[in-house]
Amino acid sequence: MSDNILTETLTVQADEPMIDTFDLVFLLTAGVMAILYLYKDTIFGNNSKTATPQQPVSTTIPKPITGPPKKDKDFIKRMKETDKNVILFYGSQTGTAEDYASRLAKEGQQKFGLKTMTVDVEDCNMALLDKFPLDCVAFFLMATYGEGEPTDDAVDFWELITSESPEFSAGIPVEEKPLSSLRYVVFALGNKTYEHFNAVGRMIDNKLTEFGATRIGERGEGDDDGSLEEDFLGWKDDMWKAVCDAMQVDQSEAKDGDHVAAYKITELESCDSNKVFQGEYSGQALMVNGTRQTYDARNPYFSPIVATHELFNTNMTDRNCVHMEFDISGSGLEYETGDHVAVWPMNAEQDVERLLKILGIWEKRDTIVSVESIDPSTTKKYTFPVPATYATIFRYYLDIHAPISRQSIATLATFVSTEEGKARLTNLGSDKVSYRIEVSDAHLSLGELLESISPNGKPLDSIPLEFVVEILPRVQPRYYSISSSSKSTPKTIHVTASILSYNPKTTPQRKVYGLATNYILQVHRKLRNIQHPEISPSYLYSGPRNKYYDEGTNLIKMPLHVRHTNFKLPKNSKLPVVMVGPGTGVAPFRGFVIERALVKAQGEEVGETVLFFGCRKRDEDFLYQNEFTELFATLGESGKLITAFSREQSQKVYVQHKFHENGSHIWHLIHNLGGYFYVCGDAKNMARDVNTALGQLAQSCGGMDETSATNYVKDLRSKGRYQEDVWS
Template identity: 50%
Template sequence: MRTNNRWTVSRDTLFLGTLGMGLIAWLVRRQLSGKKGDSHLERKTHSSSANPSEHGHLTQPAKRERNFVKVMQEKGRRVIFFYGSQTGTAEDYAARLAKECTKRYGVSAMTADIELYDLSYLDTVPEDCLVFFVMATYGEGEPTDNAVDFWDLIMEEAVEFSTGKEEAPLKNLHYLVFGLGNKTYEHYNSVSRTVDRRLTELGATRISERGEGDDDGSLEDDFLAWQEKMWPAFCDALGVEEGETSMGPRQLVYAVEELTSYDMDLVYLGEISEQLQNGAKLIYDAKRPYLAPISTYELFQQTNDRHCLHVNIDISGTNLSYQTGDHVAIWPTNNDTEVHRLASILGLMDKLDTVVMVKAADSASSKPYPFPVPSTYRAIFRHYLDICACPSRQTLVSLVEFGTDDQCKSFLRKLATDKDEYRKMVGDPVRNLGEVLELVAATADIDRKDRSGFFASIPFDVIVENMSRLQPRYYSISSSSKESPHVISATAVTLEYTPDSTAGRVVYGVNTNYLWRVHCTANGVDDGRVYPVYDLDGPRQTLWDGKVAKLPIHVRRSQFKLPRNPTYPVIMIGPGTGVAPFRGFVRERALQKREGKEVGPTLLFYGCRHSQEDFLYADEWPGLFNTLGENSHLITAFSRDSSEKVYVQHRLQEHGEEVWALLQQNAYIYVCGDAKNMARDVNQTFVHLAQQYGEQMEQQAHEFVKNLRTIGRYQEDVWS
């Protein structure tokens, strides 16, 4: 940017420059309108490749058609279900809706990953077709990673669709929306609400009310309740009736074939990413995680059953980078105890190493393969399916027909249709599919030793169809990118609990206990306890060579960022592992201070149970805050060190006058940790401070805090 400089340009030069810039803009615009999304597709090919064919040979990927309307017409589909999914739940719901659409109403449908198609063709959807949007909200009201392009398109002030029409360009579009969110977050379901609003503003017609699901408690029930009103409107819009489709064989979603001929080098044994095409540039991202060398040390250990690990992840020599406040994704491995449980009752124990090809039965599917294939049953259970999650009621409905007798079918049907029974037997005790099937088998009065193969009648494609894909677990990065650009730090507490009174039954966190076993193996630790068994070597021994442990990781960007101006004060509230990103924040501000920069006051409100047991990074804080100076300090709340429990919100209220003074100096607020209780209580405390020290009425105080969020001075990185 030029400021206070005198410079001149001849008219000819100015004219030619303007003409040249206009020509370039026209060419770019023409290319984008003619091949919209090609640059995005090219970027994706760096991290994805063709799947091996049925015989294990790599095939050259055909260029994907980006015009979804053209695909629908070629495949004879009247309905398309787009999904914006971060963890796979929205994708699962879209698949379930598409299946019901065809099975119950005889209407041909397809599911579509929203990032794989050009949504500027929405204005060409025929009036007799329907478009569904199943959209999850991520973070602070943000779209999921795969929905960013669509979000950017519809949020443009003057949206340009394929036909170039400006007034009510979507007047022929009929659509439906179901959103997935969490009520503990400030921006509950804001993505689905915004998508709905923008589509309506652009002239589209929603044919039934928008659905909203709450992941904090009633997502499945919300989804089913929405369908009760949605399907009748669906029938009216398309002129169909339930039961129009003829009753025939079960409709396949996936075709499964056990292979007898294959190249073992091309069989996936748990690799997350597909094989790289010859000549393709290696780029690590969510589609191609990096197998990063790690080192770990234990921050605390409580009564031998709760451990906290500090994990250092080396990303040097890669294209990966991060910014302070980002998240690191770690891809877990299911434990073999649960792998064997599920394989046994499905009658697959003797076939775990059999090579299988799994592919979508629908040729129009935007994802022809559910995971890298060909693979083995063992690898699929270990690395690709979320076998430790509770099965949904819809999943149990699909299994009823495979019950071995009327008693088993009746029990499964009750679990699937009676939400109280489901909550008591599946939800509250957190039983996974293998455990539920064992529970059902027990109703047949069969000894445990005879339960192997009890549900061998369930086709494997049904299992693949009804189980979510194993997803990475995200951790707030606890290091500073300015101080440590090539090493990412994460902080993780092992999770295990006994949700019911069943003797000896423990539920283990999928990733945290995997990390703990990695730590124990790499550091020769033996705490004397019995844990589930994990395959720590990884696919083809790529995760452990006897000396260095590795983890598949990628980085996810976050909006949880320090102010650009370091002189602004910051107020951080983070109990437990919620302090993780604030370690990075404080270290970064201390580094800036050492570099001679002016750094504003830095307050950290930290809480844990005991000052001598679970005080995270206790040895680091004194030196860091000494560097930051007397205007910065750590304020602690140890809830179990006294008879009266004290939490961070109490300390925040005690220091209210100081906090309020900093807010008048443009201070930024950061909250990290539990969304359901802590984050709400902290929010309410700031409302009280506005009333007490700002002399505001209650409604004014709420508006004051809300405005801080709107302008980015109140940020949260919370979970439920």
């Protein structure tokens, strides 16, 4: 469809006879009317939704109107209408903060008689905080993502609260406090391996206080690298005491009582098959063919896998690393070099069967059910779509692979009929050491835990399915650094995935598999027709409505979406870049190097490109060895690949050591030439060591003292010249 405006031209032939005044007026009037018609949308506006050939036509296809109506973001009104006195806001990337909010809401309601509700900050107009009722309390459960960044759903709130003049303070004198009526509780979730531990929760706490709000109790902080669950459980008891005091609740009347269901499951005798979800993630996916869809985190795109190959030398190691390429042509998805791609996994069939059988619903696995929240306080934003079958729910929507919380195990014990089973679950629910050894460290799933207490594998049908739905987290997408360049392959996204599988020290007879990476590995093996002697997880490759797999062409698709990041090359290609990426940390740097080599091949000037890469052995796990050889040959003197092979000598050598060896040159590139510095990979050890090494360079090569060197490195970060894409 063209963007051009179709026009017509009135002409008068030179050899026509002279026209009279009436004819002239007629022609002029007709001409004016024609012009008005052609440009009626520009002059008068257009309310029609259908473009005509005479209108300017946009190439942007509007997002289809689907699903429920737009949510009312006035949370103050919602609190009043539902008579709530406690609201729990959450900002969650993986669902943990959301789960904690729901658990606190339920506990506050059932144990202390509070009137609670949970909401995602994304669904609220947070500028209304200045109107928060004096007799109510707000909870903020805020996770920190990446390098001190808010979660995707908390970006708007973050920008509001950190702005110099937030909307809720407009027109209010500086000496007055716009949030003086707000009483709040805060729990921050993060990971200590990152430099900006719990930065979002801490900043929100500080800003709320700055604007006059009053915090109740101590700020809670959870460390995902340690024991986030224990941090949460240890904090909440004292927190509830402080909240009860503030809300004038008599704690002596607090009651634990029996578990009250948060959800209601109804088995449906009949249902329109076209409206039954079979693994789709949104209502858009059920739309009729021919309707243009918008693909994002709520509606992933089923992307065809166009290439896949093993990156490790499997003749020398039993480890696996898969390179996989996804075609996004025609999806409307776009990415930039350095972005992330989210892959949506499914649960393995062995795990689905195990849980269905131990819960006593294997024979009813294809029964269609609806699931609805009984109380608004437990409503979750990303509740899985229904109606769906039991098998579909356990295969696609609930993370049956993850260990459940200690608190949930304690409640689970009340539903078990055998004394032995009840005693074991009670112990695991109350003893954090036993829980850590037998469940957390062993990565024991709910199905495996129930099997371990079931006599002779007998189904434990006394456990309410509503409780299972409540305690199991939702399946979350797994994010991978894109290892391709958008300038080189704009319609293809490359992923470099190291496969997770290990035998826990506490239960060495068992093997634990990564949920998403083993899905990727098994898809790779199926596409390459690789038979493996090891019994590995198997999957329903056909997917919902056979949308994932075409047996005739042996084409498999995976659901995915793109998440944009700030991990980017400098816009000026003349500036030097220094990259440190051992193992699969090299993934985004493959894209960086491809892009720099492409620019160089086009005749443009490219600054020095230095890549530090490390692995165990050159012949075992040197990722993209041949490709990097060609790319750095293209870069010529402006490119340098520095390698560290940790196990090729008696004393282990890592990229940190190579970084020190080349310290003076690296300092010259960064300090004297204004270069950019990048780190990708393990946050706990490698990234921390590299950060320390850079500070030491500032001292040894820059003549700075320790304090000045620390501030220098921080300044590089604040200017975007020191960027990290790390994980724990």
